[in-house]
Amino acid sequence: xxxxxxxxxxxxxxxxxxxxxxxxxxxxxxxxxxxxxxxxxxxxxxxxxxxxxxxxxxxxxxxxxxxxxxxxxxxxxxxxxxxxxxxxxxxxxxxxxxxxxxxxxxxxxxxxxxxxxxxxxxxxxxxxxxxxxxxxxxxxxxxxxxxxxxxxxxxxxxxxxxxxxxxxxxxxxxxxxxxxxxxxxxxxxxxxxxxx
Amino acid sequence: xxxxxxxxxxxxxxxxxxxxxxxxxxxxxxxxxxxxxxxxxxxxxxxxxxxxxxxxxxxxxxxxxxxxxxxxxxxxxxxxxxxxxxxxxxxxxxxxxxxxxxxxxxxxxxxxxxxxxxxxxxxxxxxxxxxxxxxxxxxxxxxxxxxxxxxxxxxxxxx
Numbered sequence: 001x002x003x004x005x006x007x008x009x010x011x012x013x014x015x016x017x018x019x020x021x022x023x024x025x026x027x028x029x030x031x032x033x034x035x036x037x038x039x040x041x042x043x044x045x046x047x048x049x050x051x052x053x054x055x056x057x058x059x060x061x062x063x064x065x066x067x068x069x070x071x072x073x074x075x076x077x078x079x080x081x082x083x084x085x086x087x088x089x090x091x092x093x094x095x096x097x098x099x100x101x102x103x104x105x106x107x108x109x110x111x112x113x114x115x116x117x118x119x120x121x122x123x124x125x126x127x128x129x130x131x132x133x134x135x136x137x138x139x140x141x142x143x144x145x146x147x148x149x150x151x152x153x154x155x156x157x158x159x160x161x162x163x164x165x166x167x168x169x170x171x172x173x174x175x176x177x178x179x180x181x182x183x184x185x186x187x188x189x190x191x192x193x194x195x196x
Numbered sequence: 197x198x199x200x201x202x203x204x205x206x207x208x209x210x211x212x213x214x215x216x217x218x219x220x221x222x223x224x225x226x227x228x229x230x231x232x233x234x235x236x237x238x239x240x241x242x243x244x245x246x247x248x249x250x251x252x253x254x255x256x257x258x259x260x261x262x263x264x265x266x267x268x269x270x271x272x273x274x275x276x277x278x279x280x281x282x283x284x285x286x287x288x289x290x291x292x293x294x295x296x297x298x299x300x301x302x303x304x305x306x307x308x309x310x311x312x313x314x315x316x317x318x319x320x321x322x323x324x325x326x327x328x329x330x331x332x333x334x335x336x337x338x339x340x341x342x343x344x345x346x347x348x349x350x351x352x353x354x355x
Contacts, residue, residue: 015213018220025227034256034318036348044338129327136323138330139248139347146252186334 037142042185060104062092062125066141068132082144089148093180095121096156113175114160124183142184149182156180236288240268241322248323250349261315262346263303265296267329268322282325284333293332300340320348 064085065073072079079085095106096119104123111118125145129138150165157165157176165176246268256262266285270278274290284291286299304312317337321330337345 011217012213014217015220018217018224022220022224022227025224025231029227029231034259034262034346034348035253035351036256036318036346037250037252038254038316039345039347041334041338041343041345043341043343129331131326131328131331133327134323135321135325135327135330136248138327139250139323139349142347143250143252143349143352150252 037139037146039142039184039186057105057122059102060122060124062089062104062123064089064125064127064141064145066127066129066133066137068130070133070137072141082140085141086144086148086151089125089145090152092123092125093121093148093152095119095179096159109178111175111178113171114179118179120179120181124185126185145184146182149180149184153177153180236264236266236285238266238271238285239274239288239290240266240270240283240285242266242268242320244350246322246324247320248347248349249352250347251352253349253351254346256316256318256346256348258314261307261311262318263300263315263342264318264320265299265333266320267325267333282322282329284329293329293336296333296336297340300337300342304342314344315342316344316346317342318346318348 061075063075067073072082072085074085074088079088092103097103099106104121106119106121108117109120110116127141127145153176154165156179157163157168157172160176161168161172165173168176264286267282268285269275269280270283270290278290284293284296286295291299300317304315307315319330319333334345337343
């Protein structure tokens with residue numbers, strides 16, 4: 001046979017094939033990172049004798065109620081907009097203050113990494129909602145409460161470590177969390193308005 | 197191009213496209229690796245914009261340890277059978293409240309025992325849903341002692 005070299009495979013369509021695959025993956029890709037508000041639910045109390053929210057000393061409780069129309073009531077008083085709620089919650093959480101009978105009790109604790117004793121409050125934020133509240137509104141309120149905690153923690157971390165909270169090491173963050181533990185309780189469901 | 201060798205005169209050759217497939221393959225691999233295909237077909241109305249927005253959100257880490265609960269209005273094609281009231285979807289079927297307990301136990305059984313405490317339940321809920329059903333779900337989760345939850349929300353881009 002005459003020398004017949006094997007013909008080279010034409011690779012020019014390779015690009016087309018690759019493009020096709022590329023476009024397929026481009027279209028099907030959902031690069032959504034799942035984000036959300038982290039929460040810890042309270043365990044179901046094993047015996048009924050445990051302290052319920054109502055028995056917590058009144059000055060230590062910050063009761064946020066959201067009704068089915070999305071209105072917010074804090075300790076029996078209307079709050080008109082979300083910004084006010086954040087400021088008000090911050091005032092409640094803050095323990096860098098003098099003793100005040102209208103604000104929660106405080107106790108002195110020692111925290112690793114911080115010199116001397118620091119004050120921490122015994123306040124608990126309790127969030128109640130109606131069955132008819134929309135989920136969107138509920139999350140807005142949750143968000144405001146978490147934001148209040150985050151801002152307060154940020155202030156504390158600037159005071160003790162001269163750095164924003166996000167830039168602290170894990171131990172330092174732990175110390176700040178010890179001063180300001182996030183106590184937002186999602187109360188046992190109650191049905192205010194009868195049927196939804 | 198073959199003619200080029202014979203002529204002494206230098207002409208500008210066509211730009212070589214030989215490396216084009218390589219480049220495209222590179223992009224392709226990037227997308228293949230970063231792609232997360234949606235595992236469940238949603239049977240409820242829940243577009244990205246239907247999730248509530250929030251500013252204080254955290255990234256959900258370790259996706260393999262997350263179980264999802266979807267709540268929302270059934271899609272148009274299911275409304276004849278299931279009505280328009282918000283329904284719960286677990287995996288790829290509608291479920292009742294009482295199924296949540298079983299679902300959590302099943303999810304837990306699939307994981308390593310050491311990882312169980314780190315498991316999170318992500319609630320993906322349409323923002324117009326009424327809290328009644330959410331409260332019930334939360335009670336079910338407490339019963340199953342799946343206490344770590346995540347209210348799925350989008351980043352709020354400012355007011």
